[in-house]
Amino acid sequence: MQLPDGLVAVVKRDCPTCVLVEPVLRGLGAAVWCQDDPTWFDHDDTDLEFSYRLGIETVPTLLRVADGAETARAVGWSREQWELLTGVAGLGEGLPEHRPGCGSLSVDPSQVDALEARYGDGLASRRVELADLEDEHEALFDRGWTDGLPVVPPTPERVLRMLRGTTRDPGEVVAVVPPDLVPCTVEKVAVNAVMAGCLPEHLPVVLAALEAASAEEFALHGLLATTYFAGPVVVVNGPVAGRTGMNSGVNVLGQGNRANATIGRALQLVVRNVGGGRPGEVDRATLGNPGKYTFCFAEREQDSPFAPLAADRGVPGDAVTVFAGSGVQPVVDQLSRDPESLARSFAVCLRVNAHPKLPMAFDAMLVVSPEHGRVFREASWDRARLLAELDGLLRMPAGELVRGAGGMAEGLPPGTAADELPKFRPGGLLVIHAGGDAGLFSAVVGGWVAGETGSAPVTREVRA
Amino acid sequence: MRTVLDPTGERRAPARALLPRPASLRGRTVGLLDISKARGDVVLDRLEELLREDGVTVRRYRKPTFARIAPVDLRHEITEQCEVVIEALAD
Numbered sequence: 001m002q003l004p005d006g007l008v009a010v011v012k013r014d015c016p017t018c019v020l021v022e023p024v025l026r027g028l029g030a031a032v033w034c035q036d037d038p039t040w041f042d043h044d045d046t047d048l049e050f051s052y053r054l055g056i057e058t059v060p061t062l063l064r065v066a067d068g069a070e071t072a073r074a075v076g077w078s079r080e081q082w083e084l085l086t087g088v089a090g091l092g093e094g095l096p097e098h099r100p101g102c103g104s105l106s107v108d109p110s111q112v113d114a115l116e117a118r119y120g121d122g123l124a125s126r127r128v129e130l131a132d133l134e135d136e137h138e139a140l141f142d143r144g145w146t147d148g149l150p151v152v153p154p155t156p157e158r159v160l161r162m163l164r165g166t167t168r169d170p171g172e173v174v175a176v177v178p179p180d181l182v183p184c185t186v187e188k189v190a191v192n193a194v195m196a197g198c199l200p201e202h203l204p205v206v207l208a209a210l211e212a213a214s215a216e217e218f219a220l221h222g223l224l225a226t227t228y229f230a231g232p233v234v235v236v237n238g239p240v241a242g243r244t245g246m247n248s249g250v251n252v253l254g255q256g257n258r259a260n261a262t263i264g265r266a267l268q269l270v271v272r273n274v275g276g277g278r279p280g281e282v283d284r285a286t287l288g289n290p291g292k293y294t295f296c297f298a299e300r301e302q303d304s305p306f307a308p309l310a311a312d313r314g315v316p317g318d319a320v321t322v323f324a325g326s327g328v329q330p331v332v333d334q335l336s337r338d339p340e341s342l343a344r345s346f347a348v349c350l351r352v353n354a355h356p357k358l359p360m361a362f363d364a365m366l367v368v369s370p371e372h373g374r375v376f377r378e379a380s381w382d383r384a385r386l387l388a389e390l391d392g393l394l395r396m397p398a399g400e401l402v403r404g405a406g407g408m409a410e411g412l413p414p415g416t417a418a419d420e421l422p423k424f425r426p427g428g429l430l431v432i433h434a435g436g437d438a439g440l441f442s443a444v445v446g447g448w449v450a451g452e453t454g455s456a457p458v459t460r461e462v463r464a
Numbered sequence: 465m466r467t468v469l470d471p472t473g474e475r476r477a478p479a480r481a482l483l484p485r486p487a488s489l490r491g492r493t494v495g496l497l498d499i500s501k502a503r504g505d506v507v508l509d510r511l512e513e514l515l516r517e518d519g520v521t522v523r524r525y526r527k528p529t530f531a532r533i534a535p536v537d538l539r540h541e542i543t544e545q546c547e548v549v550i551e552a553l554a555d
Contacts, residue, residue, distance in 0.1 A: 126470040145471050154469045182473030191471045222531040273471040454531040
């Protein structure tokens with residue numbers, strides 16, 4: 001953009017200070033751009049490009065330009081500053097000494113996103129122009145970009161707004177996303193977060209979830225490709241859960257909370273759109289599970305018998321933990337009032353995870369509700385104590401597990417040396433506190449192939 | 465005109481054509497890749513028997529786990545040592 005040498009001003013007719021200084025500007029012979037009335041002065045800036053590129057925040061703004069470059073700037077009307085800038089004495093006879101200006105239209109909150117999208121240089125994604133006759137929601141279905149539900153069209157304005165949710169550079173690579181092993185930038189995550197329905201404040205949680213899910217030990221490629229049910233489950237800890245309005249209470253694993261629903265969905269849309277992981281292609285799930293649309297919730301840290309999950313896993317504060325989860329299995333125990341009895345109920349329900357005769361093969365997540373949690377809290381059982389108890393209760397006699405035992409072909413191959421085997425590998429059972437105040441129910445979220453042969457849970461910090 | 469941003473990775477994996485199918489396996493080296501699924505060895509053992517009867521040189525390979533992609537070194541090894549590979553999924 002070439003600026004004319006000499007005096008340059010930006011005004012709007014709706015601004016009383018601009019009207020006040022009109023004779024001064026005309027007397028100085030300044031080149032004047034007007035934001036709201038193309039007929040007022042010689043130059044028209046009703047598209048606000050000139051104002052945007054000059055970073056005008058207030059009108060009137062008066063500039064001095066030499067060799068095409070700005071050398072001085074005065075904002076609003078101030079006789080002293082204008083005289084200094086122009087080198088002309090006795091300006092604006094009869095005017096007050098000083099008048100503040102008005103807000104520039106180029107920083108109006110209703111305009112700023114559109115201007116940045118049009119004139120800014122911040123976005124690298126390919127721009128796709130929809131035809132006039134295309135319904136914008138149908139157009140996104142047609143291009144294969146949705147999970148089967150409608151998405152919010154990711155306009156440049158919306159993506160720019162989303163990017164304000166993080167301090168990270170839009171071009172920063174967050175993760176290399178399988179199955180196509182595509183380097184995924186903050187901007188691409190923002191595009192998919194818009195589509196998922198996220199608010200900007202949700203973006204840091206989505207970024208952390210993607211980092212966690214893309215860690216090698218999480219084995220996202222295999223998780224996507226497997227015929228098994230599982231998909232990523234995101235558990236959020238720390239103050240960020242409350243700040244972003246996440247649900248850790250009533251109906252915590254269900255519908256109705258925007259942050260829970262959209263953060264989990266954004267992660268899955270990144271896998272689909274950036275990674276190229278689509279059902280029927282690389283995703284070969286026999287049955288899948290409804291959580292593959294979205295499965296994300298916050299741990300209920302208040303009144304929990306346990307330390308926050310992420311803190312117990314070495315990341316205190318704002319953090320996400322991803323787990324390869326397969327769906328929700330109810331656990332009912334309305335009579336146990338001591339921790340030993342309740343742990344026994346948990347153990348018998350956990351034993352059936354995947355198959356009662358398969359030890360150490362599949363991980364699980366146990367979601368302990370507040371009414372069940374109270375039993376452990378009042379007995380001063382922390383997570384380690386409950387896990388130790390469950391480990392003892394879930395040692396299974398090898399004879400019951402071999403192929404053919406119990407009249408079932410499924411089971412361990414013959415020749416297993418040990419007398420008994422644990423149901424879960426060390427670290428293969430996650431325990432979380434969440435849910436509504438009332439209800440003596442907990443839940444088992446079945447996992448996937450455990451640990452080094454499959455997926456291990458991963459915890460990562462949520463950064464602003 | 466409404467504009468949206470492309471949510472995809474904006475790249476397409478290159479499509480590689482398969483090598484032509486050999487008319488006969490006799491005298492060739494065939495790799496048998498066990499992906500570590502239960503009972504994959506049953507089908508591969510039988511295949512090895514049949515291939516050897518046909519005068520095929522057989523080499524056996526195994527992925528550490530079916531749940532993860534094959535390690536790069538293993539893929540290179542198979543590429544360098546074999547003309548044909550058969551992968552057993554089993555279960």
